Amino acid sequence: MSASSEDMKSKLTWRRFNDGDDQWGSWTENIFDADHSHKCPTYVNKTPPCQGSCPAGEDIRGWLQVVRGIEKPSDGMDMKEYAFRRSTDANPFPSIMGRVCPAPCEDGCNRNEVEDHVGINSVEQFIGDSALENKYDFAHLKPATESGKKVAIIGGGPAGLAAAYQLRRKGHSCTLFDDHSALGGWMRYGIPGYRTPRDVLDGEIQRILDMGVEVKLNTRIGKDISLEQVEKDYDALLWAIGTKSGKGLPIPTFDAPNCVDGVAFLEAFNEKKLQHVPRKLIVVGGGDTSIDVASVARRLGHVSDSHDKDNAENVILGFTAHDVATSAKKEGAEVVLTSLFPIEEMTAAEHEVDDAKREGIEIQGGVMPIEVLKDDEGRAIGLKMTKCTIDKGRPTAVEGSEYTIDCDMIVSAIGQTGDLTGFEELDNGRGLIDADKHYQVPGKEGHFVAGDVVRPHLLTTAIGQASIAAESIDHYLNGINNKHRPKVDVHHYNLMSKLVETSLEPTSFDSQKGEVTPENDLRGTDSSSRAIHNYEDRSANEVIPHDDLFLGHYAFEPRNIRDEKVPSSEEVIGHFEERVIGLSEETAKAEAGRCMSCGMCFECDNCVIYCPQDAVHRTKKTESTLGRYVYTDYNICVGCHICADVCPTGYIKMGMGE
Template sequence: MATSSDEMTKLSWRRYEDGDNVWDNLTEKIFVQDTSHKCPTYVHKTPPCQGSCPSGEDIRGWLQIVRGMEQPPEGVEWEEYAFRRSTDANPFPSMMGRVCPAPCQDGCNRNEVEDFVGINAVEQFIGDTAIAKGYKFAPAPADTGKRIAIIGGGPAGLAAAYQLRRLGHAATIFEANDGLGGMFRYGIPGYRVPRDALDAEINRILDMGQVEVKLNTRIGVDVQVEQLEQDYDAILWAIGCQSGRGLPVPGWEGTPNCVSGVAFLKAFNEGRMKVTADKVVCVGGGDTSIDVVSVARRLGHITKSGKSDLPETVIRDGYVAHDAAITAAAEGAEVTLTSLFTRDKMTAAEHEVHDALHEGVTILDGVMPVEVIKNDAGRAIGLKVADCKMEDGRPTPVEGTERVIEADLVVSAIGQGGDLTGLEAFDNGRGLMNADKFYQVPDKPGHFVAGDIIRPHLLTTAIGQAWIAVESIDAYVKQEENRRRPKVDVHHFDLLAKMTEQHLAPEAFKAADRGDMRGTSSGNFAIHNYEDRSGAEIIPHDELFLAHFKYEPRNLRKEEVPSAEEVLGHFKERVIGYSTEEAVAEAKRCMSCGLCFECDNCVIFCPQDAVFRVKKDQYTTGRYVDTDYSRCIGCHICADVCPTGYIKMGLGE
């Protein structure tokens, strides 16, 4: 009787395909009598999650800590150790665990088994636990006497201040708004980024000391660049892109109820906009547009309103705010999102699009705006759209498909630009700033740049750029050459540092004391049998032994997403973080690509007992197994059964 499909295993990976039933004769290739052709060595490579992370976080490292694989130093809780490893690259684990679109998860090799590891869910757990337990950053080293001006207090600027303090440099943040946080605070709604958690992560940076903050200060207007050049040793431009682009269609310019998505969200996040319009149409398709339509559904509209209650009055004038009492009369808003691209090609995260639909947003995909329709008073009353097709990479309306969507408020969320008022000398002609590979501003010594003002992208990208820019600033103020950046430019696991932390560092090497240098594999003056290729190579899934991993569904974070009937006035946080048990269980799904995770396969399957476990008082992460080369015959079984691809047949050519 055939096995039913319900009873069959869900594993589908095999090393060999149908027809591969002949084992090639490798005897002459591998063996010369009892002499091995090649023996195993342990090769560390960067996992694709980390290689896909623009911040360059050691994701595999902190997942290993959460799962209990990598042990913390004596006297340190594992939760704090995971926090310190996570924040080596990114000081905002609580925030980024909530809002990062997680390119790391797209790159995760576990996708070849069943589903990616919930990396950002574990990161949120690390960040929230750190806040709950009151963890602080390590004290800054001795003051170098160098002072760096940071222009912009958003994710890039704050991350730069954090990395500068870790090097002993003082920082002054100049922020044009009345609060720090940038897009965290002004571009993302509070039900996605809880303000108490945001404040906690910002204050943790300020608590490092020697971080001065000057709010409501616009460089180029209130303070001139020349003054900064006199007062500071270097300047980092991290001003972001907080000017939205309008729609390039007739009728947009000068129409009062046509606004940018950036301005819409800023008015909401500052608490000035309490209600929106009856019929809201947003043009976009990215994450900003999803935030716009979700906020509009939550705010609703009021039927009878005076001129001062119109949403565009609040959005366009920062000194005007709605009376909070009007929210009591709010009714649901009819909200439509249009996108040039079809659903499967929209840049917004798939689950965000799904949530917007659940909340009652209408999504029209594959359409383009053609014209803003206005009444005699000059206000928009509709947006004409048409189906679109791509011709030579440009959207083109399909003739005969035009129709008008009624609208009381039209929002453009098609991109952002920088405001370089007073900074025209830095404008590259596109409203942005140029940067070289070290994030220096070309032809302007002492000036560095990071974040969206280079090119609008992800928050995690801005944070990663800030780290590299700070290393360039450090070299500049020390009058040193910039070091060559590695091909895989991320925060790498360092075996020597780990062994030093565990009091297992090699002894000092003195050649005069060594005598006969032959047979030094047992000498404790070097890390033997190990090659670090993490700076040059990312390990792909076809180097892993995927059959080792059983089918194990992802532990999904719980979410509280209101229905269309419940969404009005619903401002509770949507994402419900992991419990400790859930975080540990999800971390255990990590396959530790490119680094040993102590599965014992190589020890169990070695026919010569050549591979052995290192003694307990001598092993640590990356040093769990070793090889007795006097026994190894080069059969390569250990490499075949290594789940993580850590073992390579690389010695003894």
């Protein structure tokens, strides 16, 4: 649907010409200069930039096409189930991703060049929530045969779980070892339940376990079971142990009992041991963990008449636990969050920062801690700060700008490292494990690695790495050498699989068969059904930029934004409900409909309508599928380029005849 003239006047999206232009420029050379160009249209699939920017490599364009109704399931399956199957091919956690992934895909989205990105993760949440509601499972992925090979996965966070999911699909037995009493890693023990609701998390994990994954909880490799034993019992091993150890502030005075680290704080809260916090809390950080600590502290509040044994640090350090049934009246805790970077450059997601401010957290950006001030008993009572500038990632104090913030507790949330106790030989010197591009541990045959312990980042990154590691493990177990990874290493749309799914795959071909017919003629012909004609899949090598699209086709259409229930600073104590409200089906479809389908046909009919030769036709309904919606009759095409010029998605390239 092109922009209406009203829209074009009031909200210009994109125009090929500027006001006052009266020349057609290169069009005069191209159009109707047909006999010289010798080029006719071909159909070229490229990777859209949303997918290129998603660390899990999801076929985002594909599942948006399904939700908006362009790509239909082949056998009458419900749209929601088909969208679930398509989105979970790369990432088995659509509900969790849709809620807490900071969505780098949206930064990459070409629609930013029109008015605003597509709300990708809100549609992903819709897909995930519908799947849980309708109890969709992974039964359709049951492997045809079991390989008889056993893989030990150490760590039951997103990386370990995603690897188990991919490996079960390939028929390998998997055992997940985790030292907690439940699976999920930081999705359960770090991120609070009002961001990753536990029923949602449990539902998405259970679906993976139902594929036949063995689980050993409360089992720490390196302590409860030795590494040698695991190596003996399993054919391959995946390290997915994340980064368990919080980092203290790098100042010598950060040694008071009431100076703790952020992940220990959150773990005590998520295990329901920490019930209240001191009156004044400073959180040093700027990323997701610091925001979670500060927001949890505001929700827990302060109890003024608590005993010394109830000190929060004793709970955080595991010496005691708060009384869950405490009836003491809670008051608001004063929480200050400090960041080396200015507020707008903090690494936490922007909407999390906005919510934190609304909930009454004071954020100070562009400042660094220089000294913990202590009382006579050695407890922290203040943090000396200074303003700072950042040069090449390193902070420099601004002279004469020192000041002090009073406090009863300091929480350092400046990052984590891996805990490699019991297998120190894997430590690369930074508390992490090295990986090659196949996620194999260099020099350690049969050992693979994925997730935060390679590079602390995001859930989606851990899941993307796990998928590649699972492929490498599969190759290793089958004695196949790992090949080059593609330049654009994502879960691509595969037209041949789609044709097989819809029973439209090309017929077999025997070039030796006696008489020459259109079906066994070796010379190119588009009248046979033994090949996919005039289609080129460049998705493994090319991401389609916005200037390959005809953006003028797209009308100004504001994003459908999810509602949120964010408590005010007065309402925040005891507020543990989820804040994000998912899109309705109708709105999810409308939002998916904003996708410009970069690099793939979305059935707009422009080429059919505008071809002056009437050479472009719709494929018969019974033979049509995504990417095969139109065809060109090359006996009629004169190579005028008009179809390529009016194709909004950049799917048509004048290539035939080159």
